[in-house]
Structure formats: C-alpha cells, structure tokens
Amino acid sequence: MSLDFPVLPPELEREIFEEVATQWPETIPSLLLVSHRVYEWIEKIKYRTVTSTGELSTCSLATLRRAIQSNSKAPSFFHTHVRHLFVRRLFRGKETENMMLPEILRVCTGIQSLAFIRCGIPSSLLPTLATLRPRQLWMRIDSLVFETDLCRPMLTCVTHLALWDRVTSIHSDIAAWLSLLAMFPSLTHLMIIAAKPSLAPHILASSKKFKVLVTYSDISGKELDNADDRYVNIGVHKFAEQWLMGTRGGNNFWARAEAFIAKKRRGEIQPVWRYWIEDADGI
Template sequence: MSSHSPPVFPLELERDIFEEAAIRWSEIIPSLLLVSHRVYEWIEKIKYRTVTPRGEFSTCTFATLRRAIQSNLKTPAFFRTHVRHLYVGSPTGDGSEVQEILFACAGIQSLSFIWTNIPPSVLPALSTLRPQRLWGYFDSLLAAKDLCQPMFTVVTHLLLFVGRTDIADWLSFLATFPCLTHLTIVGAEHTLVSHILASFKRLEVLVKHSSISDEELDNVDDRYVTINFHDIVEQWVIGARGGNDSWARAERFIAKKRRGEMQPDWRHWIEDADGI
C-alpha cells in the first residue's frame, strides 16, 4: 500500500461509527443519509427507531413516520422491525391515524400513549402490541382491560396518569400486568399508593411523581420513592434508550437506602446530595 493511500476502516467499524453518530446526534441523520448508499442502508433503520410527536430528543417525528408508512415504499416488516419506541401525544379526530401506525409498528418495545380519551376504534390495534415499557392515561381502558390485556402481558415498566380515584378499579387494572416490576404513578393520592404497595409484593420499585418532598405516607415501604421530573418526553426517551431515567435513579436510591446510606433512614425522596 502506498504511504499516500488514505486509511481504510474495516466495514464493521465504519458502520459502528456512523450508527453511533446517528443515535447520539439524531439531528445529523438527514446528512448521514446522503453520505453513500451503504451508509443510507445503515442509518435509515435507525431513523425510525424512536418516534416522538415533533421529533423531540428522538430520531423521527410522528408525521414523518406516518408519511413513510403511507408511501408503501417499505415492506410491512420494515416498520414492524425498526420502530422500537413510539410516543403518541394527544391526537385529534377518530384515532384512525394512530390506529394505522400501531398496526404497522407491532414490534414496539416502549409505548407512551398520552391520550386522555382513547377511542374504542383504537383498542384492537393496541391489543396487537407487546411493549415492555408503557406510559399513558388509561382511565378509558379500565372498562376495556380484558380486550387490551394481551398488550399488558410482557410490560415490566408502567407509568400511569391517575385521573379517577376508585382504588378497587386501579388495583384490578394493575392485576392484569403479570410481569410488572416497576410502576410510576402521576396524580395519585397516598391512599392508592399504600394499597398498591400492600397488594403487589412483586413490585420492585414504585415511584410517585411529586414536586415536593412530602412526608404524608407513614411506615413507607422501602420500594417507594418520590421523584420530580420536568420534561415527560425527555424522561421517556431516556428510559427507552436504557439511560438514567427516574426508574434507574429509584433503583439506585433503594439500593443505597437498604445499605443504610440514606439519612434519615425513613426518607423516600431523592436529594441532590445523594449523587443519583
């Protein structure tokens, strides 16, 4: 080889570099797609991996994904395989757009469904999904939990926005999640927290979203942690990518508490000094 020849990376290393760049800095994905045919093949799969309403902290917007599905330029297997994390905001209309996307992206691993009134027409599409992480307003699913139960079968991490306060309904709903280990509740009263802790011993972590370090829960279980997070989309994306989200922080807090490293030992909220 001539001393003036440019260095040649092994193809596997070159692919790793481009894929890592696309994952870390999703805003450069459009430019990466123009580099070469082989780079396009690598990066296009990553482009649709994480979808949020307007592309916040993610690789793709909801509208971009929908246009790609409707173009029929990809096989159904493409979206089923490569769309892994989907955040649905507050759609308008009868839900047909969301239904179309859910049917096309049945391989979703994490789903955020921030929709206060889920139309009945969307329920069959939801029942085809098997996410491991699920976020949402599910008051409207309480009466339809049997229809959607297939979606709950492998969920390990669940975030609930609690609007209704009927404790029996929520306990019955949570009982349909056989693999649930991590639960976050937003907007719930302390009474519901106490009942969940008493009823679900298999839970490893129960996080209550709270902006204050309250002390209203007496004799609290050491699985319980209160955490405040400001940007829900960012928090969801961090968790979907395996980062240090509120559940990961809660796990570390619980471990330190059980080792006797928290003072006072009854504290159930994270402070800056904890280094978590």
C-alpha cells in the same frame, strides 16, 4: 499504494455512525447522505423512535406514515425497526392526524415502548392496540377501565407502567386499583402521576413482584413513617425528555429510582425513612 487517511474496520465504522445517530438524531438526514453503506445502517435507526412532531426523536408520525404508504419497504421492516412511539395531544389536532395512528399501529406491531401523554385514547383504536405487546406503557388509566377485556392481550408483557392522570381522585377504591393492576402479570415497575404517598403501601403490600413504585409529583415530606424501600417519589421533571432518554438507555426516572433504592438498601440515604430523591444524592 498507500492510503493517506486511516481506514476503520467496518464493524467499528458502523458502531460510530449508529452511536451518533442514536445520541444526536438531528444528524440523521446528513448521515443518510454519506454513503450507500451508511444509509443502510442509519435508515433502520431513523424509524426507531417516533414522536408526534419528531421533536427530540428520530422520526415524526407524518414521516413514518409517508414511508409506510410509499410501499418502498415490506411491513416487516417497520415491525422490526419501529420500537418506541410517543403520542402527545394527537387527538386534538386535525382530522388527518386522527387517522395516522391506526394505520401506523397496524404495521408497527413490534413497538416495545408506547406512550400516550395528555391525550385520551378513542375506543375505535383499542382493537388495534390489543394486537401490540409493549414492554413499557404510559397512558391514562381511564382509557382502560371500561375496556379491560379487549385490552388484556396488550397488557400481558408490560413490565413498566406509568399512569398519566390524577388517578387517586378518580379511583380511590384500593380494591379496584389492585384488580386493575392484577391484569398486568409481568409488571415490576409502576409509576403513578400526581399520586399521594399514602397509596404506595397498599399497592406494594399486595404483591412482592413489584421492584419499584414511583410517584411523579412535587409531594415531599414525612407522610409515611416506614416507607417500603421499593417506593420512591421522583419529583417533577420534563416527562417527554425523560421518556426519550430511556429509549437511548439514559439515566431516566426508572434508572434514577432503581439507583436510589440500591443506595437506600446500602444505608447511604439519610434519614433512613426518606423516600424522595434529593440533589445531594448524586442520582
């Protein structure tokens, strides 16, 4: 008996469905209804990237919390499959929202990329955070300053750190800065929001382990005569979209900064002292 439609190998079929779910998360509810086998593939992706409202991601905090509370899956499922968490202004909302995050973080201990954008972190949450080992961390520095010993275990595996506040106006002491950064033994990529370029040489001179130092601001112009080639001013872009792009392996600001540095080292950036990205760079 011949079939009148093509049959794809299961491996290829799975790859197609997973790619669609990853690149277009809004299709996930429909994909879950296709078949039992597709449901098994896509459900794991559904909880991969979580944001406060679910916008542009695969899942919202409320949806994840309901799934955890349903006890339909073992905690190990969420430990394995929840990989990225983005929180914005969580603690300005309702009390029920304030209670979501501790419960979620106690179960989702395998998070690799953790972002707290434009919101403070209450001290009551720090013991729970200390159990995590993220690779990428995006937060306000004042959340760490007075609780560094408690948070130190969380910082050991961080390779990419973005500090979200006007840190130079709060902590202008370079020695204090370097002491703070020393608590990140694996750190190779650092982004400082709204920082002046004059801060970059002091940080980069302190360690050769840094591969990239980015300032995320609208500052441009020749403020440094001989900028270290590891320093890039990325300019202002939509931060949430950039973060989410990175979770999908896209060309986010980390990738763009690395591409700029590579071009600069090949002599493709002119003038040679320029440390900010321009549209003509094609990055």
